[in-house]
Amino acid sequence: ETYNVSFDLEYGSTEMHIHKDALDGHENLLIIDDLLATGGTAIAAVKLVAKFDSKNIVGAGFIVNLPELKGDLRLKEAGVEIHSVTEF
Numbered sequence: 001e002t003y004n005v006s007f008d009l010e011y012g013s014t015e016m017h018i019h020k021d022a023l024d025g026h027e028n029l030l031i032i033d034d035l036l037a038t039g040g041t042a043i044a045a046v047k048l049v050a051k052f053d054s055k056n057i058v059g060a061g062f063i064v065n066l067p068e069l070k071g072d073l074r075l076k077e078a079g080v081e082i083h084s085v086t087e088f
Contacts, residue, residue, distance in 0.1 A: 003051040007044040010037065016044045023052055031060040036084060039071025046078055064088060 002017040023029070031045045042060055049055050057080055065072055065084035075082050 003048055005044045005047045007040050007047075009040055016041070016048060018048050023049075023055060027054060028056050028058045030058055031080070032062075033060070034063045036060075036062040036065045036071045036075075036082065037069045039069075039074035042071065042075055042080075043078060046075070046080060059083060 001020045003020060004015050004017045006013060006015045029049055031042055031049075033042060033045075036042060046057060049057055059081040060075055060083070062082065062084040063086070065082070065087045067087055072082050072084075
């Protein structure tokens, strides 16, 4: 069984799934992705984690942040601290 979240991408829409037992034994979580653009994928990950009891997102890390697309602001508004290696 999985939890799922539907979300929009810059070029369409998709779903993200996670097994209901995938986070067993884990309390503090870090979201990692290569690119932060509009934040759609990272926000979907936040929404998936919210479906679990007693899970804490300690932050999100990215190789590249594209701040002009405002995904970093969306995550900050959701209460997620972000870090990136570089910005363009």
